[in-house]
Structure formats: structure tokens, C-alpha cells
Amino acid sequence: MTLLPRPCLDCGRVTHGSRCPACASKHERNRGNSTARGYGTNWRAKSERITRQVGRCERCGVTHTADNPLTLDHVVPKSRGGTAEQVQVLCRKCNSHKGANAA
Numbered sequence: 369m370t371l372l373p374r375p376c377l378d379c380g381r382v383t384h385g386s387r388c389p390a391c392a393s394k395h396e397r398n399r400g401n402s403t404a405r406g407y408g409t410n411w412r413a414k415s416e417r418i419t420r421q422v423g424r425c426e427r428c429g430v431t432h433t434a435d436n437p438l439t440l441d442h443v444v445p446k447s448r449g450g451t452a453e454q455v456q457v458l459c460r461k462c463n464s465h466k467g468a469n470a471a
Contacts, residue, residue, distance in 0.1 A: 406446070415440035418457060425459035432459075439463050 376383045378391040387395055402408065419438040424431050432438045441458045444450030458466065 411440075411452070414452070418455065422457040424457070425462055426456045427458055427462040430459050436460050441466065 373382045373384055374386075375381070376388040376391050377386050378395070379388060381388045383389075385392070399405070418440055419432070422438075425438060430436060436459045438457050439460055440455050441463050442450035442452075443454040443456050
């Protein structure tokens, strides 16, 4: 799949992704690690427990596979005020497709 050229979200230079390589590395540095973003030990334990209980994607019904694992997802994204109590189990493909959009 070839991505069409479009402007970088940060600097406006033409790129084939959402950010040019220079802005992408700066964005990742500023993003912080998983623990700093609130996905530390407690989140990982909760995620593992819930995904094991549910056992399938709540959107497409697929079960865990090596190339498409199950993930715990906020129903309302954290960026839009979602909490750790409002979660759903999605496969990686459905979670990536959803992005930061509310369910």
C-alpha cells in the first residue's frame, strides 16, 4: 500500500505519512514512555485479565492471533476524557482503525 504525499502535521513539508521523519522523531521523544502516559504495571495487568476473560474482539469477533493480538481500548479515548473504567476489548486491527475516535 502506497501512501499519497500530504503535508506534515507539524511543519507542513510534503511527506508520505502523517509526519515527516524529522518531526516524527521529535514527536516520539516528547510523547513519553508507556508508564508516563498511564499505561504502567496496573494497566498491563488489567488489560491481560480482561482480554483473557472476554477472549474475542468486541467489534469483529476475532480471537487472539500472533499477528492480530487483542488489546484493551478506551471506549471514549483518553484524549477526549475517557476513563480506565470505560474499556472494551478490540483486536489490534480494529483498535488501529478506530484511532482516537469514540466508539
